Amino acid sequence: MPTLTIDGQQVTVPEKTNVIEAAKTLGIEIPHYCYHPGLSVAGNCRMCMVEIEKAPKLAIGCFTPCTEGMVVFTNTEKVKQARKDVLEFLLSNHPLDCPVCDQAGECWLQIYYMQHGQYESRMMENKIKKSKKATSIGPHVNLDQERCVLCGRCVRFCDEITKTHELGIFGRGNREELDVFPGKQLDNRYSGNVVDICPVGALTDRDFRFQVRVWYLGVQDSVCPGCSRGCNIQIHYNRNRPHHGHGRRVARLKPRYNSHVNQFWMCDEGRYGYKFVDAGDRIISPMLRRGAELQMATWGETLAASAERIRAVNPSQIGVIAWPQLTNEELYLVRRLFVDGLGCKNVSFSVPSKKDGGGDDFLITADKNPNTRGAGEIGLPIADSTGDILQAASRGEFKLLHIFGHDLLSSGLDQPLVESALAATETVIFQGSNSHLTVDRADIVLPSATFAEKSGSFTNFEGRVQRIHEAVPPLGDALPDWQILNRMARALEMGWDYQGTEHIFKELAENVAAFSGLSYCVLGDQGELLGYKPTNEAHIPTEPVTTVII
Amino acid sequence: MKKIRTIAELGTLRAALERERESAKVWISVSNETCARANGSDKVIAALDEELRKQGLADQVRVKGTGCSGFCDRNPMVVVFPKEIAYQRVSPDDAAEIVGKTLIKGQVVERLLHHDGKGHAVQHEADLPFYRYQKRLVLRNHGRLDPTDITDYLASGGYTALSQALTMSSEQVIEEISRSGLRGRGGGGFLTGRKWKSCREAHGETKYVICNADEGDPGAYMDRSVLEGNPHSVIEGMIIGAYAIGARMGYVYVRAEYPLAVTNLVIALQQARDCGLLGENILGTGFNFDIRVNRGGGAFVCGESTALMASLEGRVGEPEVKHIHTAESGLWEKPTNLNNVETWANVPVIINKGADWFASIGTEKSKGTKIFSLVGKINNTGLVEVPMGTPLREIIYDIGGGIPHGKKFKAIQTGGPSGGCVPEELLDLPVDFDRLTEVGSMMGSGGMIVMDEGTCMVDVAKYFTGFLQDESCGKCVPCREGTAQMRQILSDICEGRGRPEDIDLLEELGHVVQDTSLCALGGTAANPMLSTLRHFRDEYEAHIFDHRCPAGVCTALIRYTIDVEKCNGCGVCAKQCPQNGVSGEKKQPHSIDQHLCIRCGICREVCRFEAILVN
Ligand SMILES: Cc1cc2nc3c(=O)[nH]c(=O)nc-3n(C[C@H](O)[C@H](O)[C@H](O)COP(=O)(O)O)c2cc1C
Ligand code: SF4
Ligand code: SF4
Ligand code: SF4
Numbered sequence A: 001m002p003t004l005t006i007d008g009q010q011v012t013v014p015e016k017t018n019v020i021e022a023a024k025t026l027g028i029e030i031p032h033y034c035y036h037p038g039l040s041v042a043g044n045c046r047m048c049m050v051e052i053e054k055a056p057k058l059a060i061g062c063f064t065p066c067t068e069g070m071v072v073f074t075n076t077e078k079v080k081q082a083r084k085d086v087l088e089f090l091l092s093n094h095p096l097d098c099p100v101c102d103q104a105g106e107c108w109l110q111i112y113y114m115q116h117g118q119y120e121s122r123m124m125e126n127k128i129k130k131s132k133k134a135t136s137i138g139p140h141v142n143l144d145q146e147r148c149v150l151c152g153r154c155v156r157f158c159d160e161i162t163k164t165h166e167l168g169i170f171g172r173g174n175r176e177e178l179d180v181f182p183g184k185q186l187d188n189r190y191s192g193n194v195v196d197i198c199p200v201g202a203l204t205d206r207d208f209r210f211q212v213r214v215w216y217l218g219v220q221d222s223v224c225p226g227c228s229r230g231c232n233i234q235i236h237y238n239r240n241r242p243h244h245g246h247g248r249r250v251a252r253l254k255p256r257y258n259s260h261v262n263q264f265w266m267c268d269e270g271r272y273g274y275k276f277v278d279a280g281d282r283i284i285s286p287m288l289r290r291g292a293e294l295q296m297a298t299w300g301e302t303l304a305a306s307a308e309r310i311r312a313v314n315p316s317q318i319g320v321i322a323w324p325q326l327t328n329e330e331l332y333l334v335r336r337l338f339v340d341g342l343g344c345k346n347v348s349f350s351v352p353s354k355k356d357g358g359g360d361d362f363l364i365t366a367d368k369n370p371n372t373r374g375a376g377e378i379g380l381p382i383a384d385s386t387g388d389i390l391q392a393a394s395r396g397e398f399k400l401l402h403i404f405g406h407d408l409l410s411s412g413l414d415q416p417l418v419e420s421a422l423a424a425t426e427t428v429i430f431q432g433s434n435s436h437l438t439v440d441r442a443d444i445v446l447p448s449a450t451f452a453e454k455s456g457s458f459t460n461f462e463g464r465v466q467r468i469h470e471a472v473p474p475l476g477d478a479l480p481d482w483q484i485l486n487r488m489a490r491a492l493e494m495g496w497d498y499q500g501t502e503h504i505f506k507e508l509a510e511n512v513a514a515f516s517g518l519s520y521c522v523l524g525d526q527g528e529l530l531g532y533k534p535t536n537e538a539h540i541p542t543e544p545v546t547t548v549i550i
Numbered sequence B: 001m002k003k004i005r006t007i008a009e010l011g012t013l014r015a016a017l018e019r020e021r022e023s024a025k026v027w028i029s030v031s032n033e034t035c036a037r038a039n040g041s042d043k044v045i046a047a048l049d050e051e052l053r054k055q056g057l058a059d060q061v062r063v064k065g066t067g068c069s070g071f072c073d074r075n076p077m078v079v080v081f082p083k084e085i086a087y088q089r090v091s092p093d094d095a096a097e098i099v100g101k102t103l104i105k106g107q108v109v110e111r112l113l114h115h116d117g118k119g120h121a122v123q124h125e126a127d128l129p130f131y132r133y134q135k136r137l138v139l140r141n142h143g144r145l146d147p148t149d150i151t152d153y154l155a156s157g158g159y160t161a162l163s164q165a166l167t168m169s170s171e172q173v174i175e176e177i178s179r180s181g182l183r184g185r186g187g188g189g190f191l192t193g194r195k196w197k198s199c200r201e202a203h204g205e206t207k208y209v210i211c212n213a214d215e216g217d218p219g220a221y222m223d224r225s226v227l228e229g230n231p232h233s234v235i236e237g238m239i240i241g242a243y244a245i246g247a248r249m250g251y252v253y254v255r256a257e258y259p260l261a262v263t264n265l266v267i268a269l270q271q272a273r274d275c276g277l278l279g280e281n282i283l284g285t286g287f288n289f290d291i292r293v294n295r296g297g298g299a300f301v302c303g304e305s306t307a308l309m310a311s312l313e314g315r316v317g318e319p320e321v322k323h324i325h326t327a328e329s330g331l332w333e334k335p336t337n338l339n340n341v342e343t344w345a346n347v348p349v350i351i352n353k354g355a356d357w358f359a360s361i362g363t364e365k366s367k368g369t370k371i372f373s374l375v376g377k378i379n380n381t382g383l384v385e386v387p388m389g390t391p392l393r394e395i396i397y398d399i400g401g402g403i404p405h406g407k408k409f410k411a412i413q414t415g416g417p418s419g420g421c422v423p424e425e426l427l428d429l430p431v432d433f434d435r436l437t438e439v440g441s442m443m444g445s446g447g448m449i450v451m452d453e454g455t456c457m458v459d460v461a462k463y464f465t466g467f468l469q470d471e472s473c474g475k476c477v478p479c480r481e482g483t484a485q486m487r488q489i490l491s492d493i494c495e496g497r498g499r500p501e502d503i504d505l506l507e508e509l510g511h512v513v514q515d516t517s518l519c520a521l522g523g524t525a526a527n528p529m530l531s532t533l534r535h536f537r538d539e540y541e542a543h544i545f546d547h548r549c550p551a552g553v554c555t556a557l558i559r560y561t562i563d564v565e566k567c568n569g570c571g572v573c574a575k576q577c578p579q580n581g582v583s584g585e586k587k588q589p590h591s592i593d594q595h596l597c598i599r600c601g602i603c604r605e606v607c608r609f610e611a612i613l614v615n
Helices: A019-025 A077-092 A108-116 A153-161 A193-197 A299-312 A328-342 A372-378 A386-394 A415-424 A481-491 A501-511 B007-023 B041-054 B092-105 B150-155 B160-166 B170-180 B192-201 B222-229 B231-245 B259-274 B305-312 B341-353 B355-359 B392-399 B433-438 B457-471 B477-494 B502-516 B520-524 B527-545 B572-576 B602-606
Strands: A003-006 A009-012 A049-052 A071-073 A141-143 A167-170 A177-180 A203-205 A217-223 A232-238 A250-255 A287-290 A293-296 A318-321 A346-348 A400-404 A427-432 A444-447 A456-459 A464-468 B027-031 B062-066 B078-081 B085-087 B208-213 B249-255 B290-296 B336-340 B369-376 B382-387 B409-414 B420-423 B447-452 B560-562 B612-614
Touching (some): A003 A019, A019 A071, A049 A077, A077 A108, A077 B502, A141 A177, A153 A167, A193 A203, A193 A250, A287 A299, A299 A427, A299 A444, A299 A481, A318 A328, A318 A386, A328 A346, A328 A372, A328 A481, A328 A501, A346 A386, A372 A456, A386 A415, A456 A501, B007 B150, B027 B041, B041 B092, B078 B092, B085 B092, B160 B231, B170 B192, B170 B231, B170 B341, B170 B355, B192 B231, B192 B336, B208 B222, B208 B231, B208 B305, B208 B341, B222 B259, B222 B341, B231 B336, B231 B341, B249 B259, B249 B305, B259 B290, B290 B305, B336 B341, B341 B355, B369 B392, B382 B392, B409 B457, B409 B527, B420 B527, B457 B477, B457 B527, B477 B502, B477 B520, B477 B527, B572 B602
Parallel strands (some): A003 A071, A318 A346, A400 A427, B027 B062, B208 B336, B249 B290, B369 B447
Antiparallel strands (some): A003 A009, A049 A071, A141 A203, A167 A177, A217 A232, A232 A250, A287 A293, A287 A444, A456 A464, B078 B085, B369 B382, B409 B447, B560 B612
16 A cells, blocks of 8 residues: 655555556646546546656656655646646647537547646647538447547447457547447447546447537436446436427436445446436326226325225235335335235236347346346245236236336236236236336226436445435325325325334435435445445445546 | 587587688689679679680689679779679670680780879789778688688688687686677677676577668668678677677678678578588587568568568568667567677677777777768768777778769768768768767768769758658657658748748757657758757758858759850750750850759750859
8 A cells, every 4th residue: 555645645545556546636627538446547638647756757647657665746936837837738739619519518629628638729720621520330339530639538448348449549640540340339338437537529429419518517426227237327317408408307327336236337228218207108197997988187186096996895805916116115115014014915026028138248238127136135025926916816816916117018917817916906007207007907007107207226246235215296196105105004004104204214214224324324325235234334435436537 | 511529529520621711722702692683793794604614614613693892983803813803884795805815815905994084004903092901801702712712711710710619618708709809890880898797697598699681771781791791700790799698599681672692691591501511400419490581561660670570570560669679579589699790790800809809999988990881972882890989081092982973072971860960171080989979970871872072962961861751660759750840941941932940940850850859760850950950050051041052952943054264155955954944045155044044053064164153
């Protein structure tokens, strides 16, 4: 663990830490383009120059390991001059089409120019015309070669992380161009990440393109609900200009660093899988079946109707199919209400999907639910499987089915069985966010919030419990599932009432052994594993949290 | 050829070959390298063979195609042994006369001899001033050996150094090389012995040696010449190096634009393999080593060590940042020792003659000799091998024969494209690694381009900066963009668009590119500009402030006018001017219409009365 001095401040860092990372821990930012902590060091942008005492020449921070007693200066005249010149070189060959560039506002040419540039250009600016301007190079990514600063991050990503090798830098000198290899498409399952790591507007996201300027976005931390990995994400939502996004409130998802889960990355399925949040099929009002038709109703009416029907039947005649898209807190309330409160035995949660989830050996898992592990730990299912519940229902053993979220009619379940179960059951209550075939068969519909509209926590397949936060309010009359369950418990006069998710989690941690010791404070923004052993000391995250946007 | 199984067997064979060579006293050498072939040397060989056959001498006199002995400009060179009568610029038509006169009658063909410009003809090769002042160690056998025949090399003492080295311990071999003070001839001037030692001491079973024959400097061709003319000297050096370092595999990375070098090398390697000098159990010592040839695509930057190794591995030939020296982690991350062609070729010399002898040649910190390719505005163009420390003046005037057409010397560019220009005041500079660096130039691979008064130094800087910009791999920002900026500013100055602030800007950019580039290409790319600025600042100023090119080279800044005193109105220029820009009455002084003139200079060339002035 060498101790070194950076700009007069002492710091001790782990062996092999480079100067950029060491400076980061002191809150000193050394500007750079090609360096990325998740990739190998290329050392080509020459922006991260620092002065090291006794060294004859400036050194690059990314490639200089910290050594004992080293004295580093990041802001001397010499360093500033080199930085400014390198920046000037980069800009001399840059199209400066910032007004039509999606990256504007989060472009590192702009940012560093404001911080370190601000000169009158003295260069000859006969810019080199390059062949590809705003060309799609894959399902998700657009390329603009003139904006590229040739840092090679995207190439290294495809070589080192996905190992799919779609991208290369072709040509030489200032005629160099970034491109896909002939006959290839940038279509690996993680292609969107190149947009995140591209420091400029050379690679842009086709989905996000021209939706909204980035400075109108709000940011909320969350967790991807796309599979049981639970990649840490940021939800970027359209905060100030809702009319710019064609009704899209969630503008994009970005991966958020978590060394235990996803490092810096997320997959494309997860990244672009959030569209259901603002989709046209969202259920925005509670509904009750009146005759053949489902009609809009108030929360008061629907909850009263639900409570009445539940009370009217014997708990053994109730089947509950919970949903591993629910948070730990919500699943706990499902248990509290149906199992502990009513004494139901027929509770399941997992429904096989029609096609294989296609897990890989990197991030993507086959289980497309974020909270299967949580559901299990909380003590669901009680019944053997959803199939068993449907079997019983089709035999006419149930009077009421409470289905959360699942579209049973387009799942991997035996479809005639689903049909006969739905037909044989008197009351079907559906609680979920989006409309589908199964919703049409319900008698009571309770509209719930999506992951982006609520708070709580998920437990990933490794047992890491991680927080999600509300980015946008629930659409229309929808409510977070925990609130719906809370209200239903009130209607059923169960005698409990929770103030918020933290309240629920506290109780969950007290009642479910696996969660013991956990609290929202302990979870922090990197989550914590089940079976956590609290110590007397204040909770310190196991690794320093690096907030990395680039 | 039969496999040689022991060191002793090799000795016996060599002795036999030497005797055989001695008995064949009369023979003819024809330099037959790329430069000579371009002038028809293979036709000369065929013509000589044909003539000997006609005269019934085919069995007695051998005609040997050899490497070039360096006087490239005079090729094809033919030397008749044993008297060593040297003929220059021989054509196939001369064959009959050479055989008839020199071989049969023992007379000299006067018109084919070298004439020293003072009316003297020089008969013997060794007496040519071009050779007299040289000290030829690496080139000693150029012009004597048939590079495609290993027996020729063996007969002239070839592979004695290897025999010797194999009886020494690897430490002793390294010690010998270290003591000799040999420094790498590829440009950096690293101590070869030290480099070998660290590779020897690096961890790992598998190690490699590489010969860098990428030679990308415009104007430099000594490595090509050594590989074409004496490939076994390089191979022998590499085997000794591999033995000392503990490598079992070697590579020669040679540019594909050197087809003859590749051909001769491949032939030589095969012969060495057949003889048991390469492969398993070399000369029965249990040492295994072989060499493969890799052809490079001709990118200048691929001569840089990390780029070369990347290219050898099949990756893009771009330099890489490295913490660990390639001696510890190079090719395929194995300890690797890279040396230049000329460095390798020096190794057998050192082993044969001893470190002390070698170290007695040269200067305090630069030992041995160095081959320079002397080109440009010089009378004797060619490859020159001199002891380190030889003054520039001696190379240019004694060996090079001075500047043609009585023009004045202006500067000499050394060190290849990223070297610098040395002005006249420094002509007495002893040439070695350190002295050249001191004056803002460098040794580089040994290119020497002579410039006379008709050379514009801004134009020179523009040319070399342009070369480096074209060859910049583009990986790092300062070199990629900075060389383009410097070239653009230099072009602007040459084209009359120079701005007063440009000199300061050039200096600033130059230092940034120098200080911040990733590899030495960018690190030295500002040298041509900075060194000309250092020694010829007034020329830059003349271009920028007076809109004048003192050397009369930059077309945008010169005017052709007619000296009314000298013009007799012959009208030749008017006829030749492609623009019809010259007019005048017959027999009356003519004049040039500046609006029509495109400054092609044709009028000046055709005028027999020196009446056309440039200013
Ligand atoms: C841009 C560049 C080009 C180079 N080209 C060559 C070359 O053509 N031949 C060569 O031997 N060394 C070349 N070098 C030097 C090599 O990197 C290396 O130092 C050398 O081959 C080591 O051999 P030596 O120790 O025998 O000199 C080049 C270096 C740079 C930076
Ligand atoms: S496209 Fe972006 S990430 Fe890729 S090399 Fe260019 S600037 Fe870097
Ligand atoms: S791997 Fe899973 S959790 Fe991660 S982004 Fe993809 S779908 Fe989301
Ligand atoms: S200095 Fe030039 S040649 Fe070397 S890595 Fe940088 S761009 Fe390539």
